[in-house]
Amino acid sequence: MPKVNTNREKWVVKNTTRFPIIIGDLPKVPAIRTGKILNLLRYATKQEIGQSKVLVDLLRARKLTLKKSVQNVAKENVTKDKARESVTSVEKEELEATVLAYNELVELREWLDNVILGDNGGLDLGSGNLTTTGTITGGILTINGPLGSGGASFLWDDKNQIFSIETKNPSSATIQIPELAEVARSAMLQEDAVVIPIPLSAWRQTGNMEQLPAAGDGTNIGFIPGAFATNSPYLQPTVTTGATATEYARTQVVLPECYVNAQTVTFRIRMTAQNPGVPGTITIDLRAFESDGQRGISADLCDTAQQSYVEAWVDYDFVITPTDLVVGDVLDLEIKVVNQESLGFDPLYTWIGRTSLLIDIKG
16 A cells, blocks of 8 residues: 655744735735734745735744744654755755744744754754754854754744744754844845935025025026925926026935945936926936045936926936945935926926935845
8 A cells, every 4th residue: 555645734824914915926826814813835836925015024023923834744863964865855945934934034944054964963854843942142053952854943032032843753953044133235136226205494505505495596496395284395497488598407426335435326306397388408417426425426327318307207317327425425416407497478388306316225
């Protein structure tokens, strides 16, 4: 009579929020109600679950918890030479899920290479059920006591800083695992083109750095505070009718500690022209300089020519050459707006609603 495989694997998620959760890229998985648990393997394959970006994001945000288990795992002896091979079965999948759930701090393969077996020389597996816990000392997370190779569930208790392993097969090994919380910024994943807002109230007059006037004055763009709880602040150059106005505004921006040196820096401005006037020449331009900290500046770092803007709210991007830029650098920025109404019968308005930097960051 053939041997029946009595293993039953479960990948159970629990909703820890007050609202139902739908895992959008796992369409066969039903909505998970508040406080309820659900076995993902009833609705999706391991491969489909492993490729779910939505699930990873929910685990990172701790809106879902994931617990894996295998029931009725057969007894197995694992020597020291085979220890790593044993970890690459059920435990490998569980360790991978743990790493992904905590911001992908290290690659799974590198993480497994840091697993150190204790003095016992290997995992001597037995039977039964137990939970083992460990604490952090000197940056090392030490797991003392039994650890099984089949059906292990790896759980991190952030509140109490406790890492626990639930297993069906106890053994007598000691394992040390590097603490996931201590990671250098340089080792973190890079996020590209992250938006860093520049408040419109930060813009000042180019010549003397005083506050912008309440309306464009032929030299300086006007700052309109808006009515609180009704309108947000905006910048407005001189309103023209059959005339041309060329006006400026200036600000300084510091590259934050999360900026990746010599990587992308882009200035973005959102603006529009508004009728009833008819636009003639209407352009936006940027100049960008790096302060040297000794009253001097770099050459103009803006690598994008002036652009014409239109009668709709649109974002206009200006690339800033990042070659020599590092964390803490101060950028001195000046915008130039040309606003021309061509017919001379009705006024033409220009409004600037938002300014920002787009930079590559880590952490």
